[in-house]
Amino acid sequence: MSTRTPRRNSLPAEHSGPHSRRLGMVAFVATFGGLLFGYDTGVINGALAPMKVDLGLTPVTEGFVVSILIFGAALGAAVGGKFADRYGRRHNILVLAGVFVISTLGCALTPTWQVLAVFRFVLGLAVGGASATVPVYLAEVAPAERRGSLVTRNEIMIVSGQFAAFVINAVIFNVWGEHSSVWRYMLVIATLPAIALLVGMLRMPESPRWLSSRGRDAAALAVLKQVRSPERAEAEMAEVRALAEEERRSKTGGWSALAVPWIRRLVVIGAVLGIFQQFTGINSIMYYGTQMLQTAGFSSSGAIIANTANGLFSVLGITVGIMLINKINRRTMLISGFALITLFHILVGASAMFLPDIAAKPYIILFFVVAFVFSMQGTLGPLVWLLLSEMFPLRVRSFAVGLCVLMLWLGNAGVTFGFPPTVDALGLAPTFFIFAAIGVLGILFTAGMVPETRGRTLEEFESDMQARYSKAT
Numbered sequence: 001m002s003t004r005t006p007r008r009n010s011l012p013a014e015h016s017g018p019h020s021r022r023l024g025m026v027a028f029v030a031t032f033g034g035l036l037f038g039y040d041t042g043v044i045n046g047a048l049a050p051m052k053v054d055l056g057l058t059p060v061t062e063g064f065v066v067s068i069l070i071f072g073a074a075l076g077a078a079v080g081g082k083f084a085d086r087y088g089r090r091h092n093i094l095v096l097a098g099v100f101v102i103s104t105l106g107c108a109l110t111p112t113w114q115v116l117a118v119f120r121f122v123l124g125l126a127v128g129g130a131s132a133t134v135p136v137y138l139a140e141v142a143p144a145e146r147r148g149s150l151v152t153r154n155e156i157m158i159v160s161g162q163f164a165a166f167v168i169n170a171v172i173f174n175v176w177g178e179h180s181s182v183w184r185y186m187l188v189i190a191t192l193p194a195i196a197l198l199v200g201m202l203r204m205p206e207s208p209r210w211l212s213s214r215g216r217d218a219a220a221l222a223v224l225k226q227v228r229s230p231e232r233a234e235a236e237m238a239e240v241r242a243l244a245e246e247e248r249r250s251k252t253g254g255w256s257a258l259a260v261p262w263i264r265r266l267v268v269i270g271a272v273l274g275i276f277q278q279f280t281g282i283n284s285i286m287y288y289g290t291q292m293l294q295t296a297g298f299s300s301s302g303a304i305i306a307n308t309a310n311g312l313f314s315v316l317g318i319t320v321g322i323m324l325i326n327k328i329n330r331r332t333m334l335i336s337g338f339a340l341i342t343l344f345h346i347l348v349g350a351s352a353m354f355l356p357d358i359a360a361k362p363y364i365i366l367f368f369v370v371a372f373v374f375s376m377q378g379t380l381g382p383l384v385w386l387l388l389s390e391m392f393p394l395r396v397r398s399f400a401v402g403l404c405v406l407m408l409w410l411g412n413a414g415v416t417f418g419f420p421p422t423v424d425a426l427g428l429a430p431t432f433f434i435f436a437a438i439g440v441l442g443i444l445f446t447a448g449m450v451p452e453t454r455g456r457t458l459e460e461f462e463s464d465m466q467a468r469y470s471k472a473t
Contacts, residue, residue: 011239011457012232014143023141023227027150029200030137033093033130034154035193036100038161040127041069042286042311043190046169047183054180055113068117070416072124073131074409080129081136081402085395089137089207092129097198099126101191108188128409132402139389140207140397141227143236144457148325151389152382156318159377161193162286163311170308209394212240239459257396262465266391267400269449274408276442277384280341281435282376283412284419285310285369291420292369295428296352297362306366313370317377330383330454334446337379342439344372345432353429384408390453393462 044066052062084092103126106119134154142150169186176182205227211220220240224233258264285292289310293303324333347368355361392400422431453461 031154031157032197033134034157035161038158039165042162042165047186051183069120069124070413072121073128076125076128077132077405078402081132084133092133096126096129100194104190108184132405135389140209151386155382159314166311270404271407275411278411279438296365313374314377317374321378338442340375342436345436349429349432
């Protein structure tokens with residue numbers, strides 16, 4: 001018989017104090033990984049035009065240099081999750097911060113496009129590793145009541161990093177645009193948050209749940225006392241210790257854990273959610289927003305200006321999502337998000353197909369695109385990352401998140417490669433109708449498969465899932 005963990009209602013209520021400020025600082029420093037994620041994926045958009053001239057990129061080498069980061073991120077997500085399980089979440093983030101610094105400098109100082117591609121791939125490893133490790137670290141440090149808002153701060157930093165890349169690129173180009181190496185200035189800016197992450201994490205604690213899984217209960221309790229009230233730390237430690245002991249007896253982890261039906265089911269759910277998040281087409285806007293708006297009817301200069309609205313409303317959407325995420329059940333918010341996204345995809349497609357070519361047409365399309373971005377970033381954007389950090393048992397949490405984020409990044413790569421030729425072959429309207437159909441499938445999948453995690457500790461959710469699906473099998 002397995003040891004059941006105490007229920008969440010037996011835990012003392014959380015209240016503010018010095019531990020709350022310490023928890024806030026931990027979240028602030030760790031989410032610099034998300035900021036780097038966003039900046040490094042967004043900066044290439046503005047840097048690409050001068051880079052093509054300076055390095056003599058052809059269309060083929062241009063596509064290779066842009067896309068190589070995504071493949072690096074996919075590999076980094078899978079490998080980074082495994083390393084975080086083996087060596088610790090904090091240790092992994094520290095290593096990734098060092099990789100961010102080295103690879104960013106390598107990209108900025110590169111003499112040829114071949115060297116640039118190598119450093120872009122290494123940078124992708126750091127981006128993917130951070131995308132898999134930071135949400136897990138935040139989820140394991142946060143109390144259940146605040147887990148949603150703390151984990152989704154990472155998503156705020158991701159979209160803020162993308163928006164910052166758009167703005168910084170515009171400023172640098174307007175000031176130093178006559179220099180052929182202006183793109184190097186755009187890239188090297190990312191070393192500043194990378195150094196901040198490296199220095200900051202030296203003063204941050206390790207995940208208490210990971211420490212307990214390694215038999216270091218005293219160290220785990222000491223960390224909990226930094227970020228909880230004393231009585232809450234003691235009570236919560238009892239949950240962590242009981243579950244860690246149960247997991248040590250179960251002797252499963254990594255790939256072998258996928259033989260357990262309920263764990264395999266959760267991994268499949270997480271992987272499919274990651275793919276659905278990307279197949280909403282959000283990164284078709286983040287990577288190709290300017291080109292898409294030109295297709296919709298904007299001039300070249302008008303599209304560049306209009307595209308900043310996507311970055312702004314991406315940040316606003318995440319902000320609204322953070323305000324709602326601890327007040328609405330995860331499943332309800334996911335289904336609502338898919339419904340809104342599907343609606344705006346249909347409206348974008350219908351506007352592109354049926355509106356006459358009048359002066360207002362591009363602005364109407366822009367309005368619906370911005371509404372899609374806002375809806376996506378206010379629901380699926382943070383929720384998928386949050387669910388990935390919540391669903392998996394401790395012994396395979398980073399491994400499982402890494403596997404799911406690998407599928408998410410492969411979905412990202414599919415959209416990145418597929419969007420331009422699809423628009424070229426079918427047109428803007430049919431492309432968005434395809435996105436709408438995928439949204440309908442997302443609604444059905446969420447309603448039928450995705451479990452509810454809100455309001456339960458990580459240990460309680462694991463215990464419930466194990467009991468439910470063990471009986472089912």
